Amino acid sequence: MTRKLVFAYPGDLQLKTGGYAYDRKVLAGLRDRGWEIALLPLGAGFPAPTPDMLAAAQQKLGAIEDGSLVLIDGLAFGVLDEWATRDASRLRIVALVHHPLALETGLSSDRQALLKRTERRALGATRHVIVTSPMTRRELIANYGLSLQHLTVALPGTAPGARARLDGTPAHILSVGTLLERKGHDVLIRALFEIRDLEWTASIVGSQTLDQKTAQALKTLVIDLGLTDRIDLAGECEDTRALMAKADIFALASRYEGYGMVFAEALSHGLPIIACDAGAVPEVVPDDAGILVPVDDVMAFAHALRLMVINPAERQKRGEAAFAAGCRLPQWHDTAEIISSVLETL
The missing domain is CATH 3.40.50.2000 (Glycogen Phosphorylase B;)
Structure with missing residues (x-):
């Protein structure tokens, strides 16, 4: 049986950041396991998209076929609470959370409170949430209203590396x-x-x-x-x-x-x-x-x-x-x- 998945993501999937590298590696691994994956780019600007960008992303997500399994990167998902609560009954939504948006450095207290509120609401509309560390799982249980059963930890993989000599001068x-x-x-x-x-x-x-x-x-x-x-x-x-x-x-x-x-x-x-x-x-x-x-x-x-x-x-x-x-x-x-x-x- 063909296993189908829509993967929705913000920005450029090829960016050289840890979060995007995780996404790429996981997608490759899922394809190796027989998953048929449809990529759905949501546009730039997340987690602070313009109103037009946000509306465009919601429109794309709203067009997904009923009953679809949707895995969405948390960098976008945390501010897509309106879409998530609206479409939760017709789609199987799974969030991939690298870390809660409100914990980014340099946010004002108002912005932090807003992000925590929208992400908590969005996460409440999911079938399941995948996190990249036990610490993030604890954070979502303590402050975002999720249960242990609603969460799965999938630690990032690490390829073996060449041993460093540690003898540089200087x-x-x-x-x-x-x-x-x-x-x-x-x-x-x-x-x-x-x-x-x-x-x-x-x-x-x-x-x-x-x-x-x-x-x-x-x-x-x-x-x-x-x-x-x-x-x-x-x-x-x-x-x-x-x-x-x-x-x-x-x-x-x-x-x-x-x-x-x-x-x-x-x-x-x-x-x-x-x-x-x-x-x-x-x-x-x-x-x-x-x-x-x-x-x-x-x-x-x-x-x-x-x-x-x-x-x-x-x-x-x-x-x-x-x-x-x-x-x-x-x-x-x-x-x-x-x-x-x-x-x-x-």
């Missing part, structure tokens, strides 16, 4: 993440300034176009701190895994992560990690593989960087623990199998 510090306020690159840059007396180089890899205001502010910060010859704001990269295999330290000061796929990828390469105790990061990064510091604590982040830069033995010890943890992570076929099994029941 040590190379790698950060991978879109230049968004939530990713905390400003904290990393300021922390690197605090250890400017040491020998190191650093690369910050990630899109500079999704939040141009933040990207420009980071460029200005690097210039103002006199670090242009030591920090490379490298933009997007086709193969970040190749960069990880050549790095010595992975550092990302995210203020929140619904999972943090790049941390899992860093583990798979055996990279020691410096990050913040934020969101799901502690669930991904074992204590012996990295150092987690409080969010927005520049000096604590700098202290962790200093320890890792000046002590090759510490890098190697934590790198070994990271690689061991990476070998235990689920792979993408595991993720796709979990989601396929859930969809089959609906």
Whole structure:
């Protein structure tokens, strides 16, 4: 029997972000398992679309054939509460939530409250919700009115990686993440300034176009701190895994992560990690593989960087623990199998 699915998504499915990478990998895995998938692009601007964009997306969703199974990415779904409540009885709606929209960094209290209200209403209209971490499942149970039975965790898969040597001279510090306020690159840059007396180089890899205001502010910060010859704001990269295999330290000061796929990828390469105790990061990064510091604590982040830069033995010890943890992570076929099994029941 043919299994059919409509996958609705906002923006550009080919964007190099963790969320879109998850979507692409899951779609490929579902197709491998015999699912026939119709892609339904909902347009740009989510989760803050213009009224016209929102109306156009609702019109597309409203045209889906009755009885269809619809999997929709949470970046759009959280603001499509009117459509979800209207069409819940005629469609089998499943939401894929990477993290609740209201937990994005930099939102006003009014915007945060609005997003929480619309996403809670939308999620209440679903047949099921797939989340990417146990932490997000706990959040949706505690604050969005969902039950444990309504939720399934499908951890992102992680492909095995080439083992990093961790012997660079000077040590190379790698950060991978879109230049968004939530990713905390400003904290990393300021922390690197605090250890400017040491020998190191650093690369910050990630899109500079999704939040141009933040990207420009980071460029200005690097210039103002006199670090242009030591920090490379490298933009997007086709193969970040190749960069990880050549790095010595992975550092990302995210203020929140619904999972943090790049941390899992860093583990798979055996990279020691410096990050913040934020969101799901502690669930991904074992204590012996990295150092987690409080969010927005520049000096604590700098202290962790200093320890890792000046002590090759510490890098190697934590790198070994990271690689061991990476070998235990689920792979993408595991993720796709979990989601396929859930969809089959609906």
